[in-house]
Amino acid sequence: MTTSNAPTAVSDRSAPARPLLEVAGVTMRFGGLTAVNNVSLTVGEGEIIGLIGPNGAGKTTFFNCLTGLYVPTEGKVAYKGTVLPPKPHLVTQAGIARTFQNIRLFANMTVLENVLVGRHSRTREGLFAAILRGPSYHRAEAESRERAMELLAFTGLAEKADHLARNLPYGEQRKLEIARALASDPGLLLLDEPTAGMNPQETRAAEELVFAIRDRGVSILVIEHDMRFIFNLCDRTAVLVQGQKIVEGDRETVQNDERVITAYLGAPLEGAAEGTTAAPEDTQ
Ligand SMILES: Nc1ncnc2c1ncn2[C@@H]1O[C@H](COP(=O)(O)OP(=O)(O)OP(=O)(O)O)[C@@H](O)[C@H]1O
Structure with a gap:
């Protein structure tokens, strides 16, 4: 147990977290390639869970299966006990938001407008209200702007609200992606x-931001190659190698697992599908 006020992972909590996301036996095949192979994973309320693995291990494909971008070949994804339909907008409405490996901002829109786009799924005003621009439309618009500005303040971007997204430095573009994702008021x-x-400085700031998001009651599942980042943050970490989850646990469990060490050193994983190899540079 730490005695400082610094944020910490919550693995030392005594009560087990209530399940929020429950992934059961998800498999994703592309023709002859099994990118994700029978992966199960649970994220509990208030948890920060890491997902690591060498290049091509299937991490992003797994995310795409969770968020409805891909329809898994097999398996189920449930959020708060309800099986999710494989449609991105329904997954967002259910309470799951995401960011992308390659930043996907509207480059020629302002920072504020980008967050307002993310707010769209939470705005109840329909087409008619938007056309008529009655009082309820104006009220909803004002609320959305207020919430968007609050999120920009939270992510440290309030002063850049009127800047074009494309003019932000790279680290701030990543923060903006997070602010936009938070605009849908996700639970995960x-x-x-x-x-x-x-x-390294931006990375440490990103760690603080992830803890602050968790402290607002949002659970987090994070893919990262930066091991220090992962082990500083996560309550548990799952390791994917060639589409399979080979181990899941705390820092010690993962770091001492022979299969993880072997995978990161580039030796073939016994019994795993052919066609992908581990990349030594991922140990950075
Ligand atoms: N749409 C697709 N069609 C065919 N193959 C795909 C598709 N998407 C991913 N793959 C393949 O699935 C495997 C897993 O890729 P994925 O991008 O999920 O890995 P990753 O662990 O996220 O890798 P990285 O760390 O490099 O981002 C790779 O062999 C990739 O080429």
Whole structure:
């Protein structure tokens, strides 16, 4: 147990977290390639869970199966006890938001407008209200702007609200992606390599931001190659190698697992599908 006020992972909590996301036996095949092979994973309320693995291990494909971008060949994804339909907008409405490995912002829109786009799924006003622009439309619009500005303040971007997204430095574009994802008021946030391209200082700031998001009651599942980031943050970490989850546990369990060490050193995984190899540079 830590005695400082610094944020910490919550693995030392005594009560087990209530399940929020329950993934059961998800498999994703592309023709002859099994990118994700019978993977099960649970994310509990208030947890930060890591997903690591060498290049091509199937991490992003797994995220795409959770968020309805791909329809899994087999398996089920349930959120708060309800099986999710494989449609991205319904998954967002259910309470799951995500960021992408390759930043997907509207480059020629302002920072604020990008967050307002993310707010769209939470706005109840329909087409008629938008055309008529009655009082309820104006009220909803004002609320959305207020919430968007609050999220920009939370992510440290409030002063850049009127800047074009394309003019932000790279680290701030990643933050904006997170602000936009949070605009849908998710219960679970999926982050796909949130520190890619960041310098060490930005990476430490990203750690603080992830803890702060968790402290707002949002659970997190995060893909990362930066092991320090993962082990600083996560209550548990699952390791994917060639589509299979080979181990899941705390830092010690993962770091001491022979199969993980072997996978990161580039030796073939016994019994795994052919066609993908581990990349030694992922140990960075
Ligand atoms: N749409 C697709 N069609 C065919 N194959 C695909 C498709 N998407 C992913 N793959 C393949 O599935 C495997 C897993 O890829 P994926 O991008 O999920 O891995 P990853 O663990 O996220 O890798 P990285 O760390 O490099 O991002 C790879 O062999 C990839 O080429």
